[in-house]
Amino acid sequence: MRVIPRRTGVPWPLNAAGLLLVGYLVTPFLFGLVGLDARGLVAALREAASAGAIMTSLETATLSTLLVIVLGVPLAYLLARGEFVGKAVLGALVYLPLVIPPLVGGVLLLAMYGPYAPVGRWLGDRGIQITDAWPGIVLAQMFVSAPYLVVAARVAFESVDPALEQVSYALGKPPLVTFFRVSLPLAWPGILAGVPLAWLRALGEFGATVMVAYHPYTLPVYLFVRFGARGVGAALPVAAILLAAGIAVLAVVQGVLRRSAGRIVP
Amino acid sequence: MRVIPRRTGVPWPLNAAGLLLVGYLVTPFLFGLVGLDARGLVAALREAASAGAIMTSLETATLSTLLVIVLGVPLAYLLARGEFVGKAVLGALVYLPLVIPPLVGGVLLLAMYGPYAPVGRWLGDRGIQITDAWPGIVLAQMFVSAPYLVVAARVAFESVDPALEQVSYALGKPPLVTFFRVSLPLAWPGILAGVPLAWLRALGEFGATVMVAYHPYTLPVYLFVRFGARGVGAALPVAAILLAAGIAVLAVVQGVLRRSAGRIVP
């Protein structure tokens, strides 16, 4: 990494402080890599419990992401283009799940959907179990991951030049047609960049899930259980799966962002 | 909330889908509010363990935020203005802690700083305890909160017109002077908006902390312990504290952003 100091105008004391922080953030990954042994990883993945947790996590994270896309993209468009009283409040409400710890989210979901809570009891009377079942996992995952998709999609819609939508109106296309033929296609790359982030957040969700649905194990809960029972060494292989998913998503997102940037810049 | 459909160009099917998601995200808060009773809240706060957890959380979150500012602002400037080989990789590395579940972060920190891990043992031999002590809490909090500050500060620096820095150079001010007299003052409102977010993330940190430092209790760990021992009712008051902190920070950040936007737009 060759830092060219003068042209960049970044003086060396700032470089030094910045690289110190990067070092702090990156070294744990190196130590984790060193601590991992390949045979242990394969053996851990072969266990039935691991395979079950992987499947549960993949299924629920994908389902909750799909639900979040279907509802979150329209919400993002409303926040990007709507003009109405209380828009700032609505925008802030969407951020709420981002600013509370997932544990608190779990408590709130339990206060609503728990077996002794109003909605949970009503649904339970009708044979629908939320807690300790996959609906609870999906609800918890949607709660924490929806803001990621909405924020990404809102930024994507806001970066579409409103003049393009106006010209489309002038050409006789009403709002719904304009949305599907102009706004959505142009915002799509940015929305796509938000999808893996929301999926990843759902996949890694622990604090709310551990409260709402301890069972069936998702990967993070399973990781916690293994760590509690068998220590760091046993937790590392499961951590490696989640880490690999994270790195893959990061690579995809950066790639998508770069490609879409290339498409927008003429 | 009066939605003016035509002028906004947001057709009603989109509005309906969006408001459905907002409803899902907001109703748990209402049920949590209903479930909370005032006397229980006061009683819970009076307990010595609660007061201890609150103090531990405030102290460690503030310390880790200060460390993150001192190191993160220079890193953000480097990412915003630096031109060097590997800049994209460096930028992605900073995002890494964001894309892995905090639990995985905890495992990685233990693999490095744990009592039987290389760095942890070396430090332990010299009498410095990391795990189950406040250094471990601060390390875990910095690991998860640093990216928030760095991303906010990077955006803030990137939104400073580079021409202003160039004109400052032309007026005979070298990079370090230009940084402190032009770049930093102009980016400051945006950095300030990132500070409470990083602090809040540190305050709410659970997944990594519960692994690295179960003791002394921080608020989220204490919340988890209370929930495990005494159920949702006992967890709600502690959740209310964290929720209040979240809402306060959200209000502050939205206010800062609006004020700074007002300052930047002439």
Next chain:
Amino acid sequence: MLQVDVSRRQGAFLLDVAFATEHQRVVLFGPSGAGKSLTLQCLAGFVTPDRGRIEVDETVLFDSARRIDVPPWRRRVGVVLQTYTLLPHLTVGANVAYGLAPVWRGHERVRVDTLLAAVGLGGYADRMPAQLSGGQRQRVALAQALASDPRLLLLDEPFSAVDAPVRERLRRDLLALLDAFRVPLVFVTHDFGEAYLLGQTIVILAAGRVVQVGSPADVAARPRTATVARLVGATNILEGRVSDVSPEGMTIDAGVIVVRAPGSPRPRGDLVTFCIRPEDIHLTAPRDGATPATVTRLLPRNGMTTVLVSVGGLSLEASLAGAPPPLGSRVAVEVTEGAAQVLEGGPAEGLE
């Protein structure tokens, strides 16, 4: 036929614009911040006026009294803006086809080709907008706007991001296009040369209001206020007292210089503001009886020279076609008979 009467408060800015014209080509002209674009947005329906009425050829598009507000997608107006607004994810051909009026169903391909040929881009249907130059993009945008068979074409500084030689050609081609498609035009510009060339009626806006309406030649020769005088290039703006009034006009004494102005007489002794175009100030060899002046600065232009002269304490600007007198030389100033134009308001109006 275009009738506009709209007002709208936008933050601290108040738009209150009314005009009517029978002409086919209307230019909204004025400095930036005058409200030209906002007026155009009201016409297109992108912005709803607080109050007012908009009528195009017997069709009411907006009438606050009768609660009529035709939405933009039913107004049948073609819009071309300064920023390039082609849909970046569609080819040139698909962009033009996107706006095609329903009557062309089944003949899309032919119509698109006709329109692209009309704007001089016959073989470009398969290109992407990003592959075109700025001028070419605006040509496609014109074809796209015409595709919807608009009752009115609204152009907001469409050529100002384009280089000068290309811009000149685009303006001429626009005139030909309007003749061919017989569509009325409302054109926004801050460039008086462009307004003069394209407008049959020029509506001059300043600070949200109409300050003058007239033909290009009329507003150039008879600006009503100092603001307009500066905008149309009548840059000598002076004050003087009416010293004589006759049926043909009046004589104004500006101290160092005495001029004659036609029309709208003011009473003798009145302090008036007036303007003189630089072309109407002539510099001759100094002689008795003529107003003496000193050449203070020569500002060359392509084929012309603007000469600044000092007359007493006053600075005047003359525009000369031939060789200018040398810097610092003494000259005599003469003003074309009747070239002074009396203005409403004071001389400082519109100065920043």
Next chain:
Amino acid sequence: MLQVDVSRRQGAFLLDVAFATEHQRVVLFGPSGAGKSLTLQCLAGFVTPDRGRIEVDETVLFDSARRIDVPPWRRRVGVVLQTYTLLPHLTVGANVAYGLAPVWRGHERVRVDTLLAAVGLGGYADRMPAQLSGGQRQRVALAQALASDPRLLLLDEPFSAVDAPVRERLRRDLLALLDAFRVPLVFVTHDFGEAYLLGQTIVILAAGRVVQVGSPADVAARPRTATVARLVGATNILEGRVSDVSPEGMTIDAGVIVVRAPGSPRPRGDLVTFCIRPEDIHLTAPRDGATPATVTRLLPRNGMTTVLVSVGGLSLEASLAGAPPPLGSRVAVEVTEGAAQVLEGGPAEGLE
């Protein structure tokens, strides 16, 4: 004295610019994308050329061969850009004081007041930049640039975001300021009127290269290529064959029209491209022996009319001061003796 020779590859764009001049006011002129701003950035040191040499008054600022690259903060150049670049968190006075050269230590207040007075903003020291109009901001930016006692002033389209009447005044005040502070200027513009007014030397750039260097009058009268001819307003660009060569010049036969061009003779029978300014095309009553033409379009300007005529299949552009002939009428075309200017390259060069 300014010597520039820089080249730099920037993505697909190649800049390769070299010129030298003894003049105090140099204008870099050309269409957008020509490399004007990039050249200026090289002069300021914001961009490092791949190769080359920059020398100002005996001081070498950059020399790739000798590995000299003075950093921007030691070049002592004043920079004013098109975008408003005053520091928004400082008052006007603090903005000017920010750039003050060390020699003024202890006299900051006096010097700032002097500089603000020089740009006509005496009492504005305590305002914030956001409270100023665009023109006022650029005046303060000029005062700020002058505060550092620069050895060279680099201005990149500083007035193009400002309204026309204000822009005209800013240009004139800039000339006075340069006289008062005796500082050399490099000015970037895409407006030939501005280049003509401000430049002693005009360096014309196109596609990253210098296509012509000369005085304003020289480049206007003798463009070297079709690109330059279009930029300087010599809009009639034709092709013809050399039919006769004599010591005074040559005769060119363009089919429907025969013209005479001075200088640089080409052999008889050569196909050449040449240009004629619209002012050099005269329209008279049709008569025997003169070239007959038809008036196809009248383009009015303020005080002038551009008349397009068709001669055979050819379209010519004439600029007339008086009343133009009616549309569709038959006229005769005459060209001022020796007004044709032979160009290098073909007639389509520089067309998009």
